[in-house]
Amino acid sequence: MILAGVSLLAACAPTPDRPSVDASIDPLPSWKEGAARTAIVDFVAAVTDPSSPGFVPEPERIAVFDNDGTLWSEQPVYFQLAFAVDRVRALAPEHPEWKDQQPFKAALEGDLATLGAGGHHAILELVAETHSGLTTDEFAAVVSDWLATARHPRFDRPYTDLVFKPMLELLAYLRESSFKTYIVSGGGVDFMRVFAERVYGIPAEQVVGSMGDLAYEVRDGEPVLVKRPGVFFIDDGPGKPVGIARFVGRRPIAAFGNSDGDFQMLEWSTSGSGPRLGLYVHHDDAEREWAYDRESSIGRLDRGLDQAPSRGWTVVSMRDDWKRVYPWQSS
């Protein structure tokens, strides 16, 4: 049972101030012993132990996670782009003009390189254009159907199977330690909220993302919220701390990302006083997942790799620090 990110364990501890995680159960079974795992466990111990100088009261235990490349994979294209392209194809018979009109033409021709180069902004625009006029409920149903039927091209599995088991354990470990866990992603918020609770245990109200325009209307006496073309907010790069300020209203004490688009979120979260945890997932595992960093157009990690050591951020090697990547892979 998801109780707004507060675990029964923590809430019901007879002495609420003592650390609430049972030390006899390994909270991170998919993490190998090493510096990354130690950094996480030491951080959680410091902020949850009331006798520690770094103790942080529960309401201030805010942890923010990027989604694409941090909680699930993002290759060969952002999964929301795969969704957008499938939608353009499904709707194309009603829109013969799309054959000659960008970005629809690129989508119909499978020119993912062109589409992907525009990043989350381009994807959000494509989704907004193709779904303008749908209500938020109708859009959620479309996403839900796609997630139930679409298959990832490399693994021939639903996209939601490509979540990282070690990160699911980390989310649960933080929640058991009375953290509130948030997604703060460049992806579309209406897209992510469809699966965030089921897949990550993160309720809709703890998902911050990019947003298109939205209008309130009364249709045949029934009020609806209708998606409109146009972009309202891009939650990427310096937009991430801005999004956190607007939607969360507190500075996080822990931040998790995988690309330079997460740099400012890590910078903002780890610059406050007291113990802070900044962590990058480094995609260096071509065999089990993918290997890419400084030169990639998707999830480029360059400045972050350079500056992580001097800023005290942890860099996780998927290859060396994780016993397994996906929940269905054997360790």
Place this chain on the structure above:
Amino acid sequence: MILAGVSLLAACAPTPDRPSVDASIDPLPSWKEGAARTAIVDFVAAVTDPSSPGFVPEPERIAVFDNDGTLWSEQPVYFQLAFAVDRVRALAPEHPEWKDQQPFKAALEGDLATLGAGGHHAILELVAETHSGLTTDEFAAVVSDWLATARHPRFDRPYTDLVFKPMLELLAYLRESSFKTYIVSGGGVDFMRVFAERVYGIPAEQVVGSMGDLAYEVRDGEPVLVKRPGVFFIDDGPGKPVGIARFVGRRPIAAFGNSDGDFQMLEWSTSGSGPRLGLYVHHDDAEREWAYDRESSIGRLDRGLDQAPSRGWTVVSMRDDWKRVYPWQSS
């Protein structure tokens, strides 16, 4: 202890599915017996009783509250306008040009009617203009200082003393019944978050409001979020359901307001399936608070009064339904 709106009582009940409020303790001691109180208690009973056809799982128990005129008073002017005017006066020596420049001129001359006519949008602009360049932390300190020193002209008390005791009881009652309580207000979010947790028990991340522009900067190596002139989002009228969709991502099952600016929020919240509660606080108590409705420029309640009966919304008479208004008044 505020645990993200989840009460210890509810989370720790040995059988989590049974109603969690102790029936021997009156949760609403400042509410007189009558239709309004009965509507509230019956609604909470219906959604928390697992044997009721109207039972609502805990994550879906979202309740939204307007702030000005619903949780605290809003006369003779919105309290945030009083703050803005005091700030213009305090900063005026550094800005001789304000003497001839609107809206600063009106603020310096105490022309509150002119200023107030622009509603929350005008206040937000005035605050943004006067605080542009301040970091969010600096602005919070300014608000905190003002709340500690400013006195309401009629009651000669801090503005935060002018909260409605019956509504504080209602907030607590809903939280004990495993609701998540939100503020959804036309007021500025950076203003309200300074006192919402202390005064209402509502954490920063559950305050939705109007927002000015915000920029992420690194100043002397320290990252900061800086307030900018310009309005990003007005959380009023049809903006309230839009704000709820963006910031909460779920449709509330209960909504509380006092003006036509809350109409769409009540409409949206009460149009879903299952038990719903829409409630208007009617300011009809000139003796203990104020009396105003259809003709008022502040907190006008006209369309809402007309349509409440046909929509099944409860209208609370402050005079007849509340034993007392403010916490410091005897009942």
